[in-house]
Amino acid sequence: MTNSIHLLDKLNRPLRDLRISVTDKCNFRCTYCMPAEIFGPDYPFLKREQLLSFEEVERIARIFSENFGIKKIRLTGGEPLMRKDLPVLISKLSEIHGIEEIAMTTNGSLLPRYAEQLRDAGLKRVTVSLDSLNDELFGKMNGRGVTVDTVLAGIDAAARAGLGVKINMVVQKGVNESEIVPMASFFKEKGHIIRFIEFMDVGNTNQWNLDSVYPKKQIIEDINRAMPIEPIDPNYEGEVATRYRYVGSHEEIGVISSVTDAFCSSCNRARLSAEGQLYTCLFASRGHDLKTPLRSGLSDKEMQSIVENIWSNRHDRYSEERDELTNSSAVKKKVEMSHIGG
Numbered sequence: 001m002t003n004s005i006h007l008l009d010k011l012n013r014p015l016r017d018l019r020i021s022v023t024d025k026c027n028f029r030c031t032y033c034m035p036a037e038i039f040g041p042d043y044p045f046l047k048r049e050q051l052l053s054f055e056e057v058e059r060i061a062r063i064f065s066e067n068f069g070i071k072k073i074r075l076t077g078g079e080p081l082m083r084k085d086l087p088v089l090i091s092k093l094s095e096i097h098g099i100e101e102i103a104m105t106t107n108g109s110l111l112p113r114y115a116e117q118l119r120d121a122g123l124k125r126v127t128v129s130l131d132s133l134n135d136e137l138f139g140k141m142n143g144r145g146v147t148v149d150t151v152l153a154g155i156d157a158a159a160r161a162g163l164g165v166k167i168n169m170v171v172q173k174g175v176n177e178s179e180i181v182p183m184a185s186f187f188k189e190k191g192h193i194i195r196f197i198e199f200m201d202v203g204n205t206n207q208w209n210l211d212s213v214y215p216k217k218q219i220i221e222d223i224n225r226a227m228p229i230e231p232i233d234p235n236y237e238g239e240v241a242t243r244y245r246y247v248g249s250h251e252e253i254g255v256i257s258s259v260t261d262a263f264c265s266s267c268n269r270a271r272l273s274a275e276g277q278l279y280t281c282l283f284a285s286r287g288h289d290l291k292t293p294l295r296s297g298l299s300d301k302e303m304q305s306i307v308e309n310i311w312s313n314r315h316d317r318y319s320e321e322r323d324e325l326t327n328s329s330a331v332k333k334k335v336e337m338s339h340i341g342g
């Protein structure tokens with residue numbers, strides 16, 4: 001067992017969490033993430049040779065685990081299940097000494113086909129995104145007319161396979177706030193934790209503006225009016241969701257309020273894109289290239305010092321500075337959500 005370094009950035013935040021995007025492609029076109037008008041047939045998605053190979057992803061994950069004590073990995077995308085042979089990558093990652101948990105965020109549509117293989121490979125939990133229980137609205141929001149039942153079948157397949165399941169719902173004002181209470185009640189009944197996410201200004205393509213954010217405060221009020229809830233403590237330091245429990249029960253919900261109640265001061269996540277760029281913030285303009293050094297034959301020790309250098313110089317706090325940044329005349333070019341996976 002190697003001694004891992006407790007790496008701190010410029011604002012004293014540790015590196016705890018690694019999210020790995022395995023593809024920038026997706027079979028959905030959610031309007032808030034990959035609007036179909038922009039992500040059309042001619043969109044220049046990454047070519048196969050631009051993607052990190054499974055061996056390269058495994059090596060980076062090993063370097064993070066051995067040197068910086070990373071214990072959890074989350075796979076994301078694009079839609080991670082669009083990456084061919086994903087269970088093969090999961091088995092490789094699950095063999096890394098020190099990695100205790102592998103999770104995945106998915107739109108759920110391909111889970112009926114893959115849930116058991118994913119579990120056998122070592123996946124422990126999935127977060128499935130679903131924004132509405134209303135077919136017409138959900139079909140519009142996912143931009144492909146995918147039905148609610150398709151995603152519910154994925155959720156059930158994951159639960160049957162023994163995977164832990166959570167649900168993510170992005171709330172957009174004027175679009176799906178009427179679905180907050182029905183979704184809360186449906187998943188309370190089903191026994192899956194649901195997390196409501198404020199619509200964020202990730203990337204440059206989703207037409208975000210502050211008026212389209214349905215704030216955390218309002219989400220809590222809506223649910224509390226229908227089914228009384230009370231706040232509960234975070235599970236661990238740096239947890240992004242604020243947790244609440246239905247009064248008199250153990251069922252809980254979470255709210256992720258990146259816009260109205262930013263949590264940059266405890267942000268401990270690094271994000272690796274499918275082409276091997278390391279991002280230290282969801283709203284960064286650029287990543288740090290790890291693929292070139294990896295392919296140029298650097299040793300693990302040299303790779304470790306590159307990552308150390310990146311993290312120890314990090315000072316991102318976009319959400320805390322959002323007002324100044326969005327009002328400034330220099331419009332910031334940001335990475336797209338489908339590139340780094342949320």
Ligand code: SAM
Pocket residue numbers: 026032033076077078079080105106107127128129168169170197198199200201202206337338341342
């Ligand atoms: N395709 C997978 C999925 O949808 O779960 C994984 C990638 S997706 C980019 C990861 C998460 O980001 C999803 O839960 C999605 O709803 C959320 N997301 C995407 N765009 C967002 C935005 N503009 N604001 C808030 N959340 C967003």
Ligand code: SF4
Pocket residue numbers: 026027028029030033034077078079107129338
């Ligand atoms: Fe695809 Fe997920 Fe983005 Fe929707 S949120 S377009 S499912 S990557």
Ligand code: SF4
Pocket residue numbers: 258263264265267268280281282283316317318319320
């Ligand atoms: Fe972390 Fe950047 Fe989000 Fe702040 S804005 S919580 S630094 S990802």
